[in-house]
Amino acid sequence: MIRRTPQQPRERGIPDATVARLPLYLRALNGLAERAVATVSSEDLAVAAGVNSAKLRKDLSHLGSYGTRGVGYDVQYLIYQISRELGLTQDWAVAIVGVGNLGRALANYGGFVSRGFRVAGLLDADPEVVGDHIAGLVVEHSDGLESVIAKRGVSIVVIATPAPAAQAVCDRVIASGVTSILNFAPVVLTVPAGVDVRKVDLSIELQILAFHEQRKVNGGPVMGEEWAGEVS
Amino acid sequence: MIRRTPQQPRERGIPDATVARLPLYLRALNGLAERAVATVSSEDLAVAAGVNSAKLRKDLSHLGSYGTRGVGYDVQYLIYQISRELGLTQDWAVAIVGVGNLGRALANYGGFVSRGFRVAGLLDADPEVVGDHIAGLVVEHSDGLESVIAKRGVSIVVIATPAPAAQAVCDRVIASGVTSILNFAPVVLTVPAGVDVRKVDLSIELQILAFHEQRKVNGGPVMGEEWAGEVS
DNA sequence: TCGACTTTGTGCATTACTTCACAAAGGCAC
DNA sequence: GTGCCTTTGTGAAGTAATGCACAAAGTCGA
Secondary structure (H helix, E strand, O other): OOOOOOOOOOOOOOOHHHHHHHHHHHHHHHHHHHOOOOEEOHHHHHHHHOOOHHHHHHHHHOOOOOEEOOOEEEHHHHHHHHHHHHOOOOOEEEEEEOOOHHHHHHHHOHHHHOOOEEEEEEEEOOOOOOOOEEOOEEOEEHHHHHHHHHHOOOOEEEEOOOHHHHHHHHHHHHHOOOOEEEEOOOOOOOOOOOOEEEEOOOOHHHHHHHHHHHHHHHOOOOOOOOOOOOOO | OOOOOOOOOOOOOOOHHHHHHHHHHHHHHHHHHHOOOOEEOHHHHHHHHOOOHHHHHHHHHOOOOOEEOOOEEEHHHHHHHHHHHHOOOOOEEEEEEOOOHHHHHHHHOHHHHOOOEEEEEEEEOOOOOOOOEEOOEEOEEHHHHHHHHHHOOOOEEEEOOOHHHHHHHHHHHHHOOOOEEEEOOOOOOOOOOOOEEEEOOOOHHHHHHHHHHHHHHHOOOOOOOOOOOOOO
């Protein structure tokens, strides 16, 4: 069993669900900071982040005790602590492979640059696209993937290629020593242990919406419609 | 105690976690169908979808008993059942508001069209963009949002505008009777009860990756680095 | 028809996450 | 100081999701 020693409950074990919400809090806090708010209560921050305040407090308590009872949280200080916990106080060199519309959207997305991510390379296999200037960078041919990763210290790769190309890119990237991959291609990537893959499928959320919308309209899947295929 | 109303063949409550995985199974099944696979075991399908097989079986059991013991699941039949459950056997008219790179990527995304979603309108506030031809549609000015929704039976709206514009678009959309919104803008939308909002933040997954990457490198947040701001 | 074999569907134990509710901590007025 | 007020941080209770392990149900060859 590969699990934490029962001895050490104080180990840096932040629940996954909490980690997933920290970026949300960070965004809300940045919004407050822009409006020059100095201090915020868990209640107000929870509203701004769209969660329940008890959950917010418990989440923050996993990072440490950074609030002041009777007052709330210092906005700047909390931004710093969450950023540090997420590793956003350091500079991450990111390469984006696949410069279609999605790759372009990502390259231009302000939310990356403003959070410690630096787009260090844009690569594409299509000669038509190579050479384009996007977000201050020149698109390079994906043949040079390995050298871009090595020379520019890339530690996170974003895959935004068509589905059929994704696994091959993934393999090459891993061979170059990258262990963190963000995959936008609609395929399940096979990777060795120790490599972290996170995926975003743009259509999944839409399908979940359709599920709920359907229930609003008619209380569930259409009944009485029969399957016409062969079941054998 | 499972009480079923005579008209409902089975309990209607499918866990959220299950609903969120159904699109994943559907994608894996479509991949199998393309390769002309007729039947699949929970074990194989689980691998293809990147989940554990017990979980897969439990998820599918919430939809009904569609497998055959000793054999597995009929691929086509299961595709049909999951699609029906998710509401993808009907046609959903979707409008995309905000035609930047992301909006274009979404409009061209095959995963939408192939799953029962029909892009019925592309709208943008920028006169420069209005009139462009994208994915077989002409971009319209967002002034016409209400009329597009009403005339084309739009029931789901995708917001891909810059953050500052999102809430206003959201309000107008809701006023037009839409109750399902997919939000790509990095803001928390305020909506009345009964309206479903799902959000996708392209940078959240990247931040979660950074969190894990940081731990691989140095076992946690950089220590000894002190906060330089004013706390009290 | 039978028996060996495969694979589903699910009860149950476990783990993870959420929410409640309140004592303790600190600020602030006087 | 003292006492009131606000808000945090957290045990404890409640809820949801996961994974194990196996009986039941079905296939298939002989």
